[in-house]
Amino acid sequence: xxxxxxxxxxxxxxxxxKRSSHVRLLFILIGSIFFAEVVAMSLIYELPPHLDYRIIxxxxxxxxxxxxxxxxxxxxxxxxxxxxxxxxxxxxxSREMALFPALNPDGVLQVDATGQIRKVNPAxxxxxxxxxxxxxxxxxxxxxxxxxxxxxxxTTQQVYETxxxxxxxxxxxxxxxxxDLAFLYSVDITQRRQAEKAVRQLSRIVxxxxxTVVVTNCDGVIEYVNPAxxxxxxxxxxxxxxxxxxxxxxxxxxxxxxxxxxxTILAGEVFQSEIANRxxxxxxYYEVKTIAPLRDAQGRITHFVATGKDITEHKLDExxxxxxxxxxxxxxxxxTEELRIANSELEDEINVRKRAEAETQxxxxxxxxxxxxxxxxxxxxIELKKEVNELCERVNQLPRYSLEFDKERR
Numbered sequence: 001x002x003x004x005x006x007x008x009x010x011x012x013x014x015x016x017x018k019r020s021s022h023v024r025l026l027f028i029l030i031g032s033i034f035f036a037e038v039v040a041m042s043l044i045y046e047l048p049p050h051l052d053y054r055i056i057x058x059x060x061x062x063x064x065x066x067x068x069x070x071x072x073x074x075x076x077x078x079x080x081x082x083x084x085x086x087x088x089x090x091x092x093x094s095r096e097m098a099l100f101p102a103l104n105p106d107g108v109l110q111v112d113a114t115g116q117i118r119k120v121n122p123a124x125x126x127x128x129x130x131x132x133x134x135x136x137x138x139x140x141x142x143x144x145x146x147x148x149x150x151x152x153x154x155t156t157q158q159v160y161e162t163x164x165x166x167x168x169x170x171x172x173x174x175x176x177x178x179x180d181l182a183f184l185y186s187v188d189i190t191q192r193r194q195a196e197k198a199v200r201q202l203s204r205i206v207x208x209x210x211x212t213v214v215v216t217n218c219d220g221v222i223e224y225v226n227p228a229x230x231x232x233x234x235x236x237x238x239x240x241x242x243x244x245x246x247x248x249x250x251x252x253x254x255x256x257x258x259x260x261x262x263x264t265i266l267a268g269e270v271f272q273s274e275i276a277n278r279x280x281x282x283x284x285y286y287e288v289k290t291i292a293p294l295r296d297a298q299g300r301i302t303h304f305v306a307t308g309k310d311i312t313e314h315k316l317d318e319x320x321x322x323x324x325x326x327x328x329x330x331x332x333x334x335x336t337e338e339l340r341i342a343n344s345e346l347e348d349e350i351n352v353r354k355r356a357e358a359e360t361q362x363x364x365x366x367x368x369x370x371x372x373x374x375x376x377x378x379x380x381x382i383e384l385k386k387e388v389n390e391l392c393e394r395v396n397q398l399p400r401y402s403l404e405f406d407k408e409r410r
Contacts, residue, residue: 107169107186111135113148118181127164127186135184139164139171147182151175161189168193212287212308215294218301220244232310234280245306248277250284265291265304274311286315 107124111117115135129138135145139162154177161170169186176183206213206226212233215224225240233240233248240247253276264271271291278284287308294303385401392400 106188107184109135109184109186111147111182111184113151113180113182115145115147124186127167127169145173147173147175151177151180151182153177166190210310212306212310214240214245214306214308216245216304216306218303220304223303232279232285232308233277239280248279250276250278252276252284261291265293266301268293268295268301275308285310285312287311 107127107129108121109117109124109129110119117129117131117133117135120129120131135147145160150173152175154175160173161168163169167188168190170189172185172187174183174185175181209226210228212229213224213226214222214229216222222240222243222245225235225237229240230236235247257273261271261273270293271289273289275287275289276284277287288311289306289308291304291306293301294305296302389399389401392398
């Protein structure tokens with residue numbers, strides 16, 4: 001206990017200089033009073049004896065006051081006044097240090113009531129602020145700021161947003177009436193403004209896109225739909241909010257389809273598939289649906305966002321194409337059958353012609369053989385006629401046969 005309590009009590013040698021100083025001042029004060037009283041009494045004895053005692057008392061008091069007051073002033077009042085001034089200065093410096101954090105990563109400015117910059121911290125200096133410049137020279141947006149009123153109110157804080165080069169700064173102004181100064185604190189909100197700009201751009205994209213966008217909570221309750229959803233389904237935003245996507249159910253998909261969809265998105269994965277839904281008027285339409293989970297900063301799923309691309313016309317064209325393909329397939333089959341029948345008939349005709357050609361060839365061969373036989377016979381007759389004629393010449397008779405074919409024919 002003694003070891004712990006000893007640091008709270010100063011040692012005797014630490015108090016001795018203060019005690020000696022107080023004792024010395026006390027002796028000086030007593031000596032000064034004694035000296036003043038001696039001087040006053042000496043002056044009184046030099047006065048005429050017929051003076052009234054009240055005058056003598058007043059003279060005694062005046063001499064005592066004149067002699068003791070400087071001593072009291074320099075020994076008591078002046079140190080007290082200096083101590084008060086020093087304490088006030090320390091408090092002002094402490095308050096200024098509290099109002100002006102030099103190591104603040106954001107810019108801090110100290111300005112007077114006229115708007116002249118008195119002090120800047122390093123962060124503000126990097127922004128281009130300098131001591132001696134006027135506030136409106138570097139931030140024209142603050143030309144309407146009433147610094148005097150701000151300083152007078154003291155606790156009033158006004159917020160201004162300015163753009164400095166490519167940076168967006170949010171300023172808070174605080175007046176210090178006791179210092180007759182104002183302090184401006186900046187917060188760099190460039191990233192916030194960029195994020196807000198990105199959100200606005202994304203919002204415009206979502207509002208203007210032709211794809212449907214639906215945002216639901218974890219229970220599937222619709223919290224947002226874009227205009228494309230209203231145009232496609234026929235449901236207005238007011239009619240859709242608070243409901244679930246089951247209002248679009250077409251009864252074409254089975255339970256396993258929807259169970260697989262929920263299992264996928266609840267597992268934090270992206271679901272994508274073609275879905276057939278029904279509009280408000282009961283008309284069927286088709287979408288390529290993509291559903292993705294949205295997570296918060298802790299990674300928990302808070303919402304689901306579903307985007308859909310209308311492929312109804314494509315689906316109808318595909319059905320027409322399939323129908324046309326089936327018709328073409330039937331026509332091809334019919335034509336193929338016709339060609340098969342025609343080919344069979346052609347083959348039969350070719351076979352008939354081949355048989356006819358073979359029969360004709362046989363007749364030609366027979367005719368040729370017959371012709372050859374007839375020609376040989378004719379030649380033989382000619383030879384015999386020649387022999388007969390030769391025999392007639394030998395017996396001096398006229399030729400019996402004529403050997404000229406044309407004449408014989410005549």
